[in-house]
Amino acid sequence: MTSKIFLSTASPIFEALKITPIAVKKLFWVAFLLPALGVAQSAAEKHVLDLHHRKFQWLIEKDYDSLQTVLHPRIAYIHSNGWVEDGREVMEDLKSGKLHYGAVSVTEASAKQVNNCVIVTGRGQFTGLMQGKEFSIALLYTEVYVKVKKRWWLLQRHANRLP
Numbered sequence: 001m002t003s004k005i006f007l008s009t010a011s012p013i014f015e016a017l018k019i020t021p022i023a024v025k026k027l028f029w030v031a032f033l034l035p036a037l038g039v040a041q042s043a044a045e046k047h048v049l050d051l052h053h054r055k056f057q058w059l060i061e062k063d064y065d066s067l068q069t070v071l072h073p074r075i076a077y078i079h080s081n082g083w084v085e086d087g088r089e090v091m092e093d094l095k096s097g098k099l100h101y102g103a104v105s106v107t108e109a110s111a112k113q114v115n116n117c118v119i120v121t122g123r124g125q126f127t128g129l130m131q132g133k134e135f136s137i138a139l140l141y142t143e144v145y146v147k148v149k150k151r152w153w154l155l156q157r158h159a160n161r162l163p
Contacts, residue, residue, distance in 0.1 A: 041111070042113050044113050044118055044147070044152075045111035045112070045113050045118055046111075047152065048111055048113075048118040048120060048145045048152055049109060049110075049111045049120065051070060051145070051152055052109060052111075052120050052122070052143060052145075053106065053109075054066075055067065055070055055154065056101070056104040056106065056124075059094070059101040059104065060101050060102065060103060060104060062094070062100075064091060064094060064095060067091070067094075068087075068091060070152070070153060070154050071087040071090065071091070071153070071154055072087070072146065072148075072153035072154060072155040073087060074086075074087075074155065075087040075090070075153075075154060075155055075156065075157070076155075076156050076157070077089075077090050077157050078156075078157060078158040078159065079159055080137060080139055080159040080160055080161040081161075097129075098130070098131055099128070099129070099130055099131075100128045100129045101126065101127070101128040102127045102128040102129070103125075103126075103127045103128070104124055104125070104126050104127075105124055105125045106122055106123070106124040107122075107123045107124055107125070108122060108123050109121070109122035109123075109124075110122070116146060116147040116148075117144060117145065117146050117147070118144075118145045118147075118152070119142065119143070119144050119145075120142070120143040120144075120145065121140075121141070121142050121143075122140075122141055122143075123138070123139065123140050123141075123162070124138070124139055124141070125137070125138050125139075126138075126139055137161055137162075138161070138162040138163075139159045139160065139161060139162060140159070140160045140162055141157065141158065141159040141160070142156075142157070142158050143156065143157045144156040144157075
């Protein structure tokens with residue numbers, strides 16, 4: 001025997017509130033489906049997505065001063081080959097030319113806010129030089145941004161190579 005949970009639009013609740021069946025359908029669409037489709041996005045999510053895109057631009061342009069302002073002091077930067085760096089190592093490798101990004105083409109990116117964190121997941125094509133050797137790889141990545149004293153910081157990054 002199966003039981004069904006059912007709330008009829010003829011119930012006293014809907015009658016007392018003067019809610020029509022059409023209004024219930026509209027409420028369903030607005031309350032449940034639109035957020036699930038990603039229509040609703042917080043101001044923090046929009047801000048962090050913009051910061052995320054600017055970060056890639058700073059990498060390409062070698063604007064290391066701007067890049068440094070977004071890297072949290074305790075960042076873990078995990079590359080697709082398993083190489084793990086802290087913020088100091090990331091900056092040293094970029095400044096020395098050991099790692100250089102020539103182009104980053106983000107094909108999709110989305111953000112989810114949870115309290116003072118925004119998690120960005122994305123896909124993109126990354127090209128550049130690693131120890132003088134050219135690379136061009138498609139990546140799936142996750143970045144975790146945390147807000148500390150009204151400022152968003154990149155705390156964690158992890159990338160996986162796509163086939």
